[in-house]
Amino acid sequence: MGSIAIALEEKGIPTVTLYNERHEKRFMGTILPRGYVDYPAMNFEEYDTFTSEGIKALAPEAFNFVVKGLTTWKPEYMKLEGDKWIPKEYEFSYSAATYQEAQDQFNSSFLKMGWGDGLPMIPPTRRRVDALLKGTPLSATTAIGTWGPSNADFTVEKIAVVAAMAGAEPEYLPVIIAALKAITSVRWDAYFPVMRAPVPLVIVNGPYAKKIGLNSSANAFGPNPKYHANAAIGRAINLAMASIPGNGRGIKPSNLAGNPAAYAGIVIAEAEDIESLGAGWDPVSVQLGYPAGTNLVTILGIDEMDMSVAGTIANLASCIGPHKEIWPRNRKAWDSQYAGALAITEMQRVTEGLMGSKTKAGIANELWESARVPMDKFKKLILTNEFGDPAEPNEFIKSLMEDPDSAKKGMPVAAGPNRFLVVVTGGH
Amino acid sequence: MKRAVPGIIAVLMTVPLMFSAGTMTEAAQAKKALAGKSSVALTVLNPQGAVKKSRELAPRLETLRGKKVAMWLSATRGQVFAGKGAELYDLLEKMLKEKFADIHIVPYMALPMKFAPENEVVAAIDKTKPDAVIAGFGG
Numbered sequence: 001m002g003s004i005a006i007a008l009e010e011k012g013i014p015t016v017t018l019y020n021e022r023h024e025k026r027f028m029g030t031i032l033p034r035g036y037v038d039y040p041a042m043n044f045e046e047y048d049t050f051t052s053e054g055i056k057a058l059a060p061e062a063f064n065f066v067v068k069g070l071t072t073w074k075p076e077y078m079k080l081e082g083d084k085w086i087p088k089e090y091e092f093s094y095s096a097a098t099y100q101e102a103q104d105q106f107n108s109s110f111l112k113m114g115w116g117d118g119l120p121m122i123p124p125t126r127r128r129v130d131a132l133l134k135g136t137p138l139s140a141t142t143a144i145g146t147w148g149p150s151n152a153d154f155t156v157e158k159i160a161v162v163a164a165m166a167g168a169e170p171e172y173l174p175v176i177i178a179a180l181k182a183i184t185s186v187r188w189d190a191y192f193p194v195m196r197a198p199v200p201l202v203i204v205n206g207p208y209a210k211k212i213g214l215n216s217s218a219n220a221f222g223p224n225p226k227y228h229a230n231a232a233i234g235r236a237i238n239l240a241m242a243s244i245p246g247n248g249r250g251i252k253p254s255n256l257a258g259n260p261a262a263y264a265g266i267v268i269a270e271a272e273d274i275e276s277l278g279a280g281w282d283p284v285s286v287q288l289g290y291p292a293g294t295n296l297v298t299i300l301g302i303d304e305m306d307m308s309v310a311g312t313i314a315n316l317a318s319c320i321g322p323h324k325e326i327w328p329r330n331r332k333a334w335d336s337q338y339a340g341a342l343a344i345t346e347m348q349r350v351t352e353g354l355m356g357s358k359t360k361a362g363i364a365n366e367l368w369e370s371a372r373v374p375m376d377k378f379k380k381l382i383l384t385n386e387f388g389d390p391a392e393p394n395e396f397i398k399s400l401m402e403d404p405d406s407a408k409k410g411m412p413v414a415a416g417p418n419r420f421l422v423v424v425t426g427g428h
Numbered sequence: 429m430k431r432a433v434p435g436i437i438a439v440l441m442t443v444p445l446m447f448s449a450g451t452m453t454e455a456a457q458a459k460k461a462l463a464g465k466s467s468v469a470l471t472v473l474n475p476q477g478a479v480k481k482s483r484e485l486a487p488r489l490e491t492l493r494g495k496k497v498a499m500w501l502s503a504t505r506g507q508v509f510a511g512k513g514a515e516l517y518d519l520l521e522k523m524l525k526e527k528f529a530d531i532h533i534v535p536y537m538a539l540p541m542k543f544a545p546e547n548e549v550v551a552a553i554d555k556t557k558p559d560a561v562i563a564g565f566g567g
Contacts, residue, residue: 001502001543005563007550014486018564020511035482049511049565059519066520067527070497070560073488080481087476095466102470115475123472152477161475244477 002030009036016069017041018062020049024252025149032149033188037085037247038078040069077113077248084153087248091126114250115243116165117235117263124164132160135170136177144177145184148245154184158244159236165243166236171212172229175204175267176236178297183241186301198303199259200237201341202267203423205285206295209269216269220345220426221307223264234265259303266302268343268425277424280359284421287360300341300421313363316342317370320413324382330396339414341421342367360422368417372410375401489560492528498558501536502543502565513565520562534558 001023005015019027021043031039042065048054078085092109096102106123110116122128133140133156140157147154156177163176179202204214215227223231243250272283285296306319320340328334342363373381378401385391393401400406414420489495499521505514514536521533534556540549553561 001563004500004502004543004546004549004553005561007546008553008561008563009486011550011554012486013554013558013561014488015561015563018513018516018562020513020565023565036485037479037481038485040485046511049513049516052512052515055512055515055519059516059523062516063520063523063527066524066562067492070562071489071491073485077476078479081478083481085479085481087474087478089474091471091473093469093471095469097467099468099470102468106470106472110472123470124475125470125472129473146480148477150479152479154477157473158475158477161473165475239475243475245479246476247479248476 002027005039006031006034006036009039014070014073015040016066016073018044018066020044020046021252022046028149028247028252029188032247033151037150038073038075039247040065040073042069043252075248085248110165114246114252115239116250117239117242119235119263121165121239122167124161128164129157129160132163132168132170132173133157135173138177144181147180147184148188148241148251150245150247151188152245154180154240154244159240162240162243163232163236166232166239168232168236169212169229172233172236174208175202175212175214175229175233175297176240179233179237179299180240182297182299183237188245198301199261199266200241201300201302202234202237202265203284203298203300203341203421204267204269204296205272205283205290205298206293208295210273214267214269216271216425218426220268221266221343230267230269231264234261234267235263236265237267238262238265261305266305268423271424271426274424280361281424282360284423287418287421298421300338302340313366314370317367320367320371322373322378322381322411322413324384327382328396329394334396334400335415337414337419338421339368339371339419341423343426344422344424345426361417364420364422365417367420368412368414369409371413372406373413374410375407378411492524492531492560494530494532495528495559496532496534496557497524498534498539498553498556498561499536500539500549500553500561500563501541502563504541511565517562517564 001017001019005017008015017027017040019041024043027041027043031041042062044058044062048058075085077088079088080086092106094102094105094109096105103123107116107121110121111118136156138144138156140155140160142156143153144156144159145154146152159177159180160173163173168176179200183200209216212229213227214229214233215224218224220230241251245251270283283292284298285294286292288296288298290296304319306316328337344363379390382397383391383393400411406412499517501513501517503513517536521535524531524533539556540552543549
């Protein structure tokens, strides 16, 4: 629908688009990347559009929007400055009888504008943001990348603003910036967030993780009052992804089930200082080619997690099903795409040297082999057109299917075992 | 690599919800009592990033009076993804005609009620030579 509206605009015909929120990400994902940041579109709460009463109630607002969108239209929240659309307001003020009431006003106002996750936010005051900026040597105006449907600038100052909202400390900022630099280096829709809700898994290696108190021990994936950094960093990253881009207001959340990990993110540090771990247990940073001891942030966009305490490699492997929308269409993508990460949480066995002859590579190989998908299932999942009818494979997929191992053992879900990251963290 | 835990892994618990009907009203009254006694100002920064301007929208119309407006609906009434978009279009058509007496509406029934193939839909809309288009409701 978005590309049809744009085709008409390019013919010189003004258009305005109305839709229910189910289509927000798809529509804006079409309009905004093409540069139409100021396009007049109105979305409605989905349930309001499902009943005649709802439709009657929203009709007057829709009518006013249609008239304005086709005649006197000007974007509500952005203004032009040079060759950039910038927010109309650099800052917002809230006045109240008490600080608590002003803070409540700030929270409800930001949520209304689409900035926030529903949990209370810390007000990003000038003073707090300046304090956070002391955590990085980069200047506030440095843009570390552009990202989101509108390709918005991720400047250090805007990142510090959302870090403040998330409750981060200045020393967390380098990790947040590094994570967002990695995220903004990948196109917004490259990982199919149009409909789904992937959450970045953030793996931190190196001594800096310990210095700032990132948890790599008990309850690494969950709250631990002793370690504040994981949740604040994860929340800042997710708030940044939802708040900094957009078209004047935050990105609408997924219209599917969503992902609870989008609240505090999934941020873990690798336990690198376990003496009993020797050869074959190099940290992720080394696996990726960096010298041991490198402070490194690694990001993996994931949309499924198995946190089962009773999991086995085979059980975990069954979660790594191929997704049609992100299945690589050529050799280059196939060779570079990671299929997932496995966190080894059985720390008691690890620290007591009870892992036997197991190595990270061996575990990754077991996972890779177990994750193969029977050919019939693969065809049903991947080789269909948009209407669900069978479709022919392209040359690359055909070559994968013709591999003797694929026919015998099933289709692999990644190019090789090294396309899985194995991380040691958390749990006792 | 994870510890095996045999036996029950989930327990279903239900607890009836209890709340005081007056609590929310009292909270609202307390807030109201504070209103108008401003003494604290909280100023916060906007998290929204800047965006490079790269494209221009088609020029907008001065008015809808005397203009031809095509109402393209991307779905038929039976297609659930569009909700009751057709009912909204019916209401909008009525409201537009009331407000702009000489407006000419190309009704959605006269246009393809689908969103693909795109070039086919664009050509069908363009053929009606509209001055403006209302698009909706999904797809």
